[in-house]
Amino acid sequence: MGQVTNHRAVVSEHGGPEVLRLVEDDLPEPKVGEVRVRVQAAGVSAFDLIYRRWPHLPGSPKVPFTLGEDVVGIVDKLGEGVTALELGQTVAGGTWSRGIGGGYAEYLCLSASELVPVPAGIDPAEAVCxxxxxxxxxxxxxxxxxxxxxxxxxxxxxxxxxxxxxxxxxxxxxxxxxxxxxxxxxxxxxxxxxxxxxxxxxxxxxxxxxxxxxxxxxxxxxxxxxxxxxxxxx
Ligand SMILES: NC(=O)c1ccc[n+]([C@@H]2O[C@H](COP(=O)([O-])OP(=O)(O)OC[C@H]3O[C@@H](n4cnc5c(N)ncnc54)[C@H](OP(=O)(O)O)[C@@H]3O)[C@@H](O)[C@H]2O)c1
Known part of the structure; x- marks a missing residue:
């Protein structure tokens, strides 16, 4: 493992909010067409609550996994081929293309084509809703x-x-x-x-x-x- 620079909340066993644990990771690197986002706000959806609590739901991920279906954050690094977004730009988007969740993290990489710019002056916690x-x-x-x-x-x-x-x-x-x-x-x-x-x-x-x-x-x-x-x- 390289230098630890990212933190994620993971569901380590199914249950209430108390099962969430913080883990340390390497900073993720954006692939071609992706950007790395420094997360300012992550949404809490009904899916998050269902997946956190119920292990036997069809499609439910195996523990440990990170929840969070939508995020607002700052573009922190551009992957190869990304021209539509800029470093420092505030963006919003879903995390579905990654599979289940991923938004309860300090940093995550998302496809640039699935992110939209957030106008200046909007509270990230409001925009993420x-x-x-x-x-x-x-x-x-x-x-x-x-x-x-x-x-x-x-x-x-x-x-x-x-x-x-x-x-x-x-x-x-x-x-x-x-x-x-x-x-x-x-x-x-x-x-x-x-x-x-x-x-x-x-x-x-x-x-x-x-x-x-x-x-x-x-x-x-x-x-x-x-x-x-x-x-x-x-
Ligand atoms: N397919 C998709 O793309 C997609 C995306 C997002 C959400 N969803 C699904 O949509 C549902 C709602 O999600 P959400 O995020 O809006 O959940 P939420 O914020 O938790 O709201 C669910 C609401 O359902 C109400 N409720 C519970 N039982 C009810 C009943 N028998 N009749 C009428 N209302 C009832 C509760 O109302 P009271 O407080 O008034 O009792 C609560 O306000 C979830 O099942 C979620 O999985 C699907």
Missing amino acids: LVVNYLTAHLHMHRIGEVRAGERMLVHGAAGGVGTALLQLGALSDLEMYGTASSSQQELVTELGAIPIDYRNQDFRERIGYLTGGEGVDIVIDPVGGAMHLWHSY
Whole structure:
């Protein structure tokens, strides 16, 4: 091992946040088309929590592994062939091309083509929230759902990371929105422009039927899943 200059948080066994351990590494070197990023902020996603806790999930990595699906940081070294980014530039991007995670680190190398510049003056911790949550929301609403202005959208988990992104993007697309959330989150869902439904105390199918005069909605975004829940959404 050469000079130790990088630190990463690894999941050494499955469990709560207490299983995270700090390890020391060599500074990673960018390959052709990659840049090395000095991480300023890494996102914490639902995937991170699931992979950290559950060893038997399909696709779950073997310990030890580093979590972190999205990062914001400073370009610290350019790999061969990189011309679109500059040293010192602040960038944001996902870590998916590396496999599972990798963002809970001081430094990591990412493909330059998967990074976008972050405008000056934006807090890295705020910018990093945009990557997984808003990209997921955008893809589901526009690429898969192909929503149009005036349509009705029901979002499950409306107060979560992806859910709040969906409501913000849905408002920009002039959708009529409904969102399931627990009672403490009803106000947040209302503030984001949707009619809240308390999924713990109300049957969302009955509520939607009532609120839409029996017409229902055009699109449901359902990350809760499970055959029964998906059927009810359908
Ligand atoms: N396919 C992809 O590319 C992709 C990307 C990102 C996330 N995801 C998935 O999307 C899901 C949400 O991720 P996230 O990061 O937004 O998670 P999150 O921030 O933890 O939010 C999840 C929300 O789900 C709500 N919830 C739990 N059970 C519910 C139910 N039965 N009905 C309605 N709401 C319920 C909780 O709401 P309350 O607090 O109101 O109870 C919580 O706010 C996860 O399953 C994640 O794995 C997929």
